[in-house]
Amino acid sequence: MSDRFDLAVVGGGILGLAHALAAARGGRRVVVLDREARACGASVRMSGLITVAGHAPGVQWRRAKRSREIWADVCQHAGVRIEHEGLAIVARRAEAAAPLEAFAASEAGSGCNFYRIEDAHALFPQFKGDIAGLLWSPDELRVEAKSALPKIAHWLEDAHDVAFRWETAVTAVGDGVIETSRGPIAADAAVVCAGDDFRTLFGERLAATGLTRAKSHMLRVRYDDGFELPGAVASDLAVLRLPGFAELDGVDALRERLEAEQPDHLQYGVNLLVSQSSDGSLIVGMSRQVDPSPDPFQPQAIDDLILDELAQIFGKRPKHVLSRWTGTYAYSPERPVVVEAPNERTRVVVAASAAGASSAFALGEETIAGLFGKAG
Numbered sequence: 001m002s003d004r005f006d007l008a009v010v011g012g013g014i015l016g017l018a019h020a021l022a023a024a025r026g027g028r029r030v031v032v033l034d035r036e037a038r039a040c041g042a043s044v045r046m047s048g049l050i051t052v053a054g055h056a057p058g059v060q061w062r063r064a065k066r067s068r069e070i071w072a073d074v075c076q077h078a079g080v081r082i083e084h085e086g087l088a089i090v091a092r093r094a095e096a097a098a099p100l101e102a103f104a105a106s107e108a109g110s111g112c113n114f115y116r117i118e119d120a121h122a123l124f125p126q127f128k129g130d131i132a133g134l135l136w137s138p139d140e141l142r143v144e145a146k147s148a149l150p151k152i153a154h155w156l157e158d159a160h161d162v163a164f165r166w167e168t169a170v171t172a173v174g175d176g177v178i179e180t181s182r183g184p185i186a187a188d189a190a191v192v193c194a195g196d197d198f199r200t201l202f203g204e205r206l207a208a209t210g211l212t213r214a215k216s217h218m219l220r221v222r223y224d225d226g227f228e229l230p231g232a233v234a235s236d237l238a239v240l241r242l243p244g245f246a247e248l249d250g251v252d253a254l255r256e257r258l259e260a261e262q263p264d265h266l267q268y269g270v271n272l273l274v275s276q277s278s279d280g281s282l283i284v285g286m287s288r289q290v291d292p293s294p295d296p297f298q299p300q301a302i303d304d305l306i307l308d309e310l311a312q313i314f315g316k317r318p319k320h321v322l323s324r325w326t327g328t329y330a331y332s333p334e335r336p337v338v339v340e341a342p343n344e345r346t347r348v349v350v351a352a353s354a355a356g357a358s359s360a361f362a363l364g365e366e367t368i369a370g371l372f373g374k375a376g
């Protein structure tokens with residue numbers, strides 16, 4: 001054990017990097033340990049949409065706001081391109097328009113605007129289907145997750161002297177010593193950000209939290225008559241799915257209509273989320289199947305549900321599906337974030353939703369302040 005660190009972070013996904021940043025900014029010597037050769041978990045499979053609208057009011061919404069600020073700063077310093085900003089939630093039905101309009105008038109919707117049909121079409125001429133209006137949220141940021149993660153890791157290494165040990169599996173976190181597949185590492189404190197592996201470390205404790213896993217289908221597609229989206233796009237299904245809309249007037253009427261008209265979409269947890277990359281292709285997601293051991297298969301029938309919803313907005317299905325992938329993430333129907341403190345110097349932090357990257361940096365600040373005091 002040559003080096004001694006103030007903090008060992010288990011996991012080189014976005015949560016691990018966020019904790020490393022918060023500690024390094026407070027002057028701590030940090031090592032990040034990951035069993036893979038590079039990040040290849042949920043953080044590089046995600047849509048890359050850093051969201052604010054739709055988070056539950058209160059703590060989660062404030063976390064998303066704060067994280068968004070840090071994301072913008074990190075992107076600038078780490079050389080991560082922001083592909084586009086803002087999110088349009090398109091109401092295909094009048095039943096979706098009512099809650100979206102109510103949201104725009106609420107505190108959590110400050111900065112958002114609700115546009116009626118004509119204005120909505122003027123803003124997004126790409127929308128060809130019938131729409132009843134749209135909510136425009138200006139705060140969202142979209143990054144290309146696959147390239148953003150390694151860029152942020154390199155920046156942490158170069159600008160903040162964070163040490164990275166890839167291909168290093170952590171087998172136990174003890175008092176001042178982290179046991180790994182490459183031998184022990186000395187660290188005064190540890191934060192475990194192991195994503196949806198909540199069985200290897202502190203498994204018994206995490207089993208008691210009710211955490212499970214969810215699997216999502218994702219696609220990259222291209223339309224022949226290419227167009228540029230001003231921001232990311234979601235649809236009625238998001239109004240039902242996102243916790244920030246759950247309590248708004250009119251959501252029950254929307255649920256009733258979607259249950260009658262799109263039962264398969266609801267069964268497979270389809271929530272249309274479209275974002276665009278610099279080459280014009282679209283990343284389109286996503287489904288949600290909850291299972292403690294998700295299977296690795298990607299049935300076409302679920303991809304079709306996603307593509308059908310896309311066609312409802314853009315008037316047709318894209319001709320080209322360029323790639324497909326699945327991703328799994330930690331999931332809890334009750335708690336978007338699970339934080340455990342097995343002892344005074346150790347924290348386990350799990351983002352348990354399909355929007356975990358959006359609160360990562362605020363969570364990093366909170367955990368590090370709790371471990372080391374306000375200054376990190």
Ligand SMILES: Cc1cc2nc3c(=O)[nH]c(=O)nc-3n(C[C@H](O)[C@H](O)[C@H](O)COP(=O)(O)OP(=O)(O)OC[C@H]3O[C@@H](n4cnc5c(N)ncnc54)[C@H](O)[C@@H]3O)c2cc1C
Binds near residue numbers: 050168196
């Ligand atoms: C398809 C999909 C789309 C999504 N879209 C979005 C989105 O648009 N916006 C958003 O905010 N969120 C999104 N999410 C959710 C988001 O991706 C996750 O909440 C977030 O990436 C979780 O980050 P993490 O660092 O905790 O996990 P991960 O990225 O999975 O990283 C965990 C890391 O820990 C390592 N590890 C685990 N155990 C050990 C061990 N014992 N020793 C060493 N290393 C270990 C793993 O190798 C892995 O690299 C999406 C998720 C998916 C799957």
